[in-house]
Amino acid sequence: MRSWEVGSRRLVRRSVVAGLAAATLVTVAACGAGGTTSKSTSSGTAAAGSGSLTVLVEGGGHGELQPVADKYTQETGTKITFVELPYDGLYDRLNSELSSGNVSFDVAALDAVWLTAFKDGLTPIDDLFTDKVKGDMFPSLLKEAQTGGHFIGMPAWTNAELLFYRTDLFNDTAKKTAFKAKYGYDLVVPTTWQQYLDVAKFFTEDSAAANGGTPKLYGTDVKGKVETEWLATVLQAGDKNVVLDDSGKVIINDAAHKKALDFYTQLATKDKVTPAGPSQIDWAAAQNLFNQGQLAMTRFWAHAYTQIPKDSPVYGKVGVAPMPAGDGGIGAIPGAWYLSVPKATKNSAEAKKFIQFAYENNALGLSTALGLAATKSALQSAAAQPGHENLNPLITTLGSSGTQPRPANAKWQQIVDTVLVPMIQKAVDGNGTDNQKLLDDAKKQIEGIVG
Amino acid sequence: MNGLEIRRPSTRTLLWALLVTVVVLYAFPFLYLLLTSFKPPLETLAVPPTVLPSRWTTANYAAVWASHGVPASFINSVSTATISTLLSLVLAVPAAYAITRFRTRAGRLFVMLALVTRMVPPVAVGIPLSSTINSLHLLDTPTGLAIAHTTISLPLSIWLMSSFFEAVPDELDEAAKVDGCSRLGALWRVVIPVVSGGMAVTAIFAFLASWNEFLFALLLTSVRAQTTPLAIANFQTQFGLDWGSMTALAALYSIPVILLTLLLQRHIVAGLTLGAVKG
Known part of the structure; x- marks a missing residue:
């Protein structure tokens, strides 16, 4: 009798544990637990708008764009989700998705050397490059941002x-x-x-x-x-x-x-x-x-x-x-990263809007771990501040006629x-x-x- | 006297020295990784490199565990590997049983073709697999990734299980049938308990294949289902290498599989020697 009770209790306990484990597994399997991604968060009042954008970045790269994303969410209500992938794997993922025409992102932060290789899968963003925008860009970045006569990437930050x-x-x-x-x-x-x-x-x-x-x-x-x-x-x-x-x-x-x-x-x-x-x-x-x-x-x-x-x-x-x-x-x-829009995204208009916003708020990148920006005005805005002693030499170097991008070859x-x-x-x-x-x-x- | 027993002290010493050397050679990379994970940031990439930390610190572990997405990536790795292992066993056991018991030409061809699929580089099937998983609406889910991982582990699982079933005499099935079991009943009640060691080995191989897999995780996950190998690789960026965090996370990620191996060590040894006592 007693052994039956013990056995029964053990059976019930095992069933409960197994049931809980199975339920957890099914839930996690169906949804996932989240990964190395981050969402823009804003404590401010979100404006009307319920869209969302997915931005593909290199591992750790969301840090450079996080302040821009937070501000964008605050002002437009659009949620920004960053997908982070390791540098070496990002190329493979982009290659796979852009060639299949089935993309899981709306905006991608691309290393300069990849622009030419992926040009067929990217939307031209010529309309974002007004004379004012061009005037605020370093010549080498302006040259690098275009291929086949079209601008396909907006510089987000640059190194040298x-x-x-x-x-x-x-x-x-x-x-x-x-x-x-x-x-x-x-x-x-x-x-x-x-x-x-x-x-x-x-x-x-x-x-x-x-x-x-x-x-x-x-x-x-x-x-x-x-x-x-x-x-x-x-x-x-x-x-x-x-x-x-x-x-x-x-x-x-x-x-x-x-x-x-x-x-x-x-x-x-x-x-x-x-x-x-x-x-x-x-x-x-x-x-x-x-x-x-x-x-x-x-x-x-x-x-x-x-x-x-x-x-x-x-x-x-x-x-x-x-x-x-x-x-x-x-x-x-120059070691620049560009924001680009894949042709296959259904969110093209919102993606371009985000890229324009990122350009207009380029200086926000200076407060991040890399402490970099891409436009002349953004870099100049912090060049005199303590802790940013690298910016004046960077501006001089990027503005020099000897500074040139790598060849645009796939x-x-x-x-x-x-x-x-x-x-x-x-x-x-x-x-x-x-x-x-x-x-x-x-x-x-x-x-x-x-x- | 056991013929394999070595009594001469000089031979024993030599063999022990050889054994220790081999173990050290195998273990050193992991030991170095472990020691590096306890070094301060500046020392992780010291030139020339140091083996022991000048100052022991757990800061890398604290930093990595606080990194966003890392705990979630652990959960994703566990669930993906568990689902993939279960799928592999559920599919491999009946397939291998049928192949070994019916012994048809088609069965032998099937085993051979299953093995051939292992020779195809995963990158070659990456894009079609991505489209297929997308069509199933399983992109960026552990289930979708587990299905992809099963394509890697299933052929080996079938092959392994086939060799374990081969070692079980047909007479055992016959005896079960005499006692009133159906074919499936004989498999479930008699044969599977006999090859449980082999199943443990197969499960470990399937689990490890999924646990360590990188490419499919890279192609098939984005926001919700990223696994830890991706999180580890994310510490290497174009502008820097966070070696301390990388080694700390790699060390943490190794713990479950080390524990699993130790826990199932008896089954693994039994499973690996099962084929050796055939007949």
């Missing part, structure tokens, strides 16, 4: 590489004296390639002398695992295009590309002012080397200025300047992955490589890709 330097080292009286004695001019933040090289050599040799021949502080770094920094050097060397000219002809083996590759590699191979293993240095590694206090200077994306950890030995000791100029002046590759990413990065890695590793031959070989490979 700047020169980061250690103010404590540059302001050190003993180092200033030693530098002047050695090079015959004052220790200043480099504005030319030659100054950059001199300063890098000085700090490397100074550290080596103090540490028994092995430097603990290097003058700078060279990034072999990424291509953008070398492309910026090409523009500084005087070319107005990188790798491909405006007609699509491969120009990677011309004199400016050779000069840029020679300068880029000599830092690591001849002058040895960079840490060992440059072919494996990418953005994350370089940023960390600088933040750990192992570099006197680095060329890096502007946003990094606001992201130096408080426990870093260089926190509060970093200055920012435009990239050093070569024969072609200051030059950089196969650009393939060119980067299969030709440019391997070539740069071979070059910075040294081992007696002939830079002109590397560039000639690269030209043949790229011609094979672009046809």
